[in-house]
Amino acid sequence: MHSIPGRRLVMGLFLIFLLLPIYWLVNMSFKTNSEIVSTMTLWPHTPTLQHYKRIFTDESWYSGYINSLEYVVLNTIISIAVALPAAYAFSRYRFLGDKHLFFWLLSNRMAPAAVYALPFFNLYSAIGLFDTPWAVALAHCIFNVPLAVWILEGFVSGVPREIDETAFLDGYSFPRFFIRILVPLIASGIGVAAFFCFMFSWVELLLARTLTSVQAKPIAAIMTRTVSAAGMDWGLLAAAGVLTIIPGALVIWFVRNYIARGFALGRV
Known part of the structure; x- marks a missing residue:
């Protein structure tokens, strides 16, 4: 029973390790290029759909x-x-x-x-x-x-x-x-x-x-x-x-x- 919190911690860290690149990719897709190259942010400050719009059009x-x-x-x-x-x-x-x-x-x-x-x-x-x-x-x-x-x-x-x-x-x-x-x-x-x-x-x-x-x-x-x-x-x-x-x-x-x-x- 004492090992359950430890297992959950390890599993949580493992999931973060796996999902972080995907999250960062999604995060970048909603940013402008100037925001991407200027500073590192955990979420878009000025979200944009221009990249998806270009792909679909x-x-x-x-x-x-x-x-x-x-x-x-x-x-x-x-x-x-x-x-x-x-x-x-x-x-x-x-x-x-x-x-x-x-x-x-x-x-x-x-x-x-x-x-x-x-x-x-x-x-x-x-x-x-x-x-x-x-x-x-x-x-x-x-x-x-x-x-x-x-x-x-x-x-x-x-x-x-x-x-x-x-x-x-x-x-x-x-x-x-x-x-x-x-x-x-x-x-x-x-x-x-x-x-x-x-x-x-x-x-x-x-x-x-x-x-x-x-x-x-x-x-x-x-x-x-x-x-x-x-x-x-x-x-x-x-x-x-x-x-x-x-x-x-x-x-x-x-x-x-x-x-x-x-x-x-x-x-x-």
């Missing part, structure tokens, strides 16, 4: 968010669609080299994104996919599909094989069994895998910047435009950062229960 800014969301959603859908049958195969069947193939899939994530930047750039430029959301979405699959397969394989393995056999005895075809029975049973795993695919694709910058130039440029690349000969536009950069955090925070909120189940199964 300037197409060159808000298009970056649209582009980012477009390729992130595409990548998440593709990764889950490919990983689901692969995870089922690794879980239910034994074939020559299955463990080696499974390890090889995971080993793709061990290489940095810079290794794939030049090959993807050359390939997509040749086939006309450069500077499109599909280019980034497909490039991110090399990292997200292995992770999704690894997560979903654990959830599929948690479903008893007797369910498969019973469904087939009842006359279910494999596609019908897969969609009507298996997918609902591993819905939490799909949520966890989709979360990690979304977050990786949302924060990854190197491939997203290399494979786009104008039409599909992501918001993270557009944020570098705040640097000019006149200096750094700190308030605009902070406002863009705040808006960049929101999608990830919303995804975490909606799949928080699924993530907890993933930890319980030991796959996250």
